[in-house]
Amino acid sequence: MRGCLLAIFLSALFLYYFCLLTDTFFLSPRVTPMEMKPRNKIQPCLSKPAFASLLRYHQFHPFLCAANFKNTASFYGSDKFDLPYGIRASATHFRLALWKLPNCDLFDEFDNVPCKKCVVVGNGGILKNKTLGEKIDSYDVIIRMNNGPVLGHEEEVGRRTTFRLFYPESVFSDPNHSDPNTTVILTAFKPLDLKWLLELLTVSWQNRSNPNGFWKEPALNLIYKPYQIRILDPYITRMAAYELLHFPKAFPKNEKPKHPTTGIIAITLAFHICHEVHLAGFKYNFSDLKSPLHYYGNATMSLMSENEYHNVTAEQLFLKDIIEKNFVTDLTQE
């Protein structure tokens, strides 16, 4: 009897891993947790992208959905990590915030482009005085980040935004920047980020608590409607940190743990939903501390050189590597 149970257990285990292994590059007809909840499916793209070797899963549904995020998290191992790379210890925060979001779809219901060409637009000063706007607007999917404006910079960076990644300290609060065609993606780094979203979605303006525990004052209002907001699956950020940037799992006590910048998280997202990925605005000139840091505003490179939360060296090496291997095309390569 015991042997029989063991055999059943072992074959179940085998099947589980077999399924994990086979469910990599092509959408299989089998229903996986990620396909259960979004109302529409990702259009299957059957040819392999250039960067396929970097990934475990391609055509991954990158947004958490209220109804199944716990299953998804355990399927992809996100229940074994705390924020920022998993949901452990914060499942309640995730659940409360997710229940406020009416939509967790990736693309809209009219989407029918199977192999998407995407551009990830970094906020780098290298975009200044360039006229890449029209080119950028021609992609199927345009991914931007934080408060990199389109308004007033259309010639340099274009007008369209499909996705914009943000966190509470980096999101626009001026309604001039709202765009009904953009889906904004919260990258949660701490439980407070989810509480912040929940509060902005539920509590009336006057009753909001004074925000504490943010590294910079977060936005106090949301210019986006709930249907536009998604929460990024921490799997994407974990993938960026451990698999792409090769960050260690633990840092010395006297050092701040390093996390990927939004730019690298955006590229990782693109790898999981796109077939071809192009970059713009990802180059920094460290030898000229007076050169502009962003294509907007007046910040200079001197602000970037010291950063205890990110490892800029590791990121630049990663970018160089994926450009040299032709995994991506850099539109701002000199």
Ligand SMILES: *[C@@H]1O[C@H](CO)[C@@H](O)[C@H](O)[C@H]1NC(C)=O
């Ligand atoms: C961009 O152009 C302006 C005006 O032509 C010039 O003053 C500025 O130095 C240029 N910036 C860069 C980074 O080339």
Ligand SMILES: *[C@@H]1O[C@H](CO)[C@@H](O)[C@H](O)[C@H]1NC(C)=O
């Ligand atoms: C936003 O729009 C208003 C009204 O059009 C204008 O007065 C204001 O300067 C704009 N703000 C920014 C930051 O562009």
Ligand SMILES: *[C@@H]1O[C@H](CO)[C@@H](O)[C@H](O)[C@H]1NC(C)=O
């Ligand atoms: C949003 O998309 C629709 C359909 O493509 C387009 O007609 C409209 O101009 C866009 N709105 C903005 C503000 O970009």
Ligand SMILES: *[C@@H]1O[C@H](CO)[C@@H](O)[C@H](O)[C@H]1NC(C)=O
């Ligand atoms: C907000 O505060 C006011 C007075 O301080 C109170 O009457 C009202 O019930 C509160 N609303 C919510 C949604 O908590």
Ligand SMILES: *[C@@H]1O[C@H](CO)[C@@H](O)[C@H](O)[C@H]1NC(C)=O
């Ligand atoms: C970086 O800045 C230095 C000093 O201004 C300049 O000589 C160099 O050409 C710049 N490099 C790039 C890649 O723009």
Ligand SMILES: *[C@@H]1O[C@H](CO)[C@@H](O)[C@H](O)[C@H]1NC(C)=O
């Ligand atoms: C940047 O500098 C210019 C000229 O030096 C100034 O007019 C502008 O207001 C500054 N912009 C910001 C965002 O500080």
Ligand SMILES: *[C@@H]1O[C@H](CO)[C@@H](O)[C@H](O)[C@H]1NC(C)=O
């Ligand atoms: C940053 O990454 C580089 C390259 O992976 C590594 O050599 C360096 O030790 C890292 N620095 C920190 C402070 O983690």
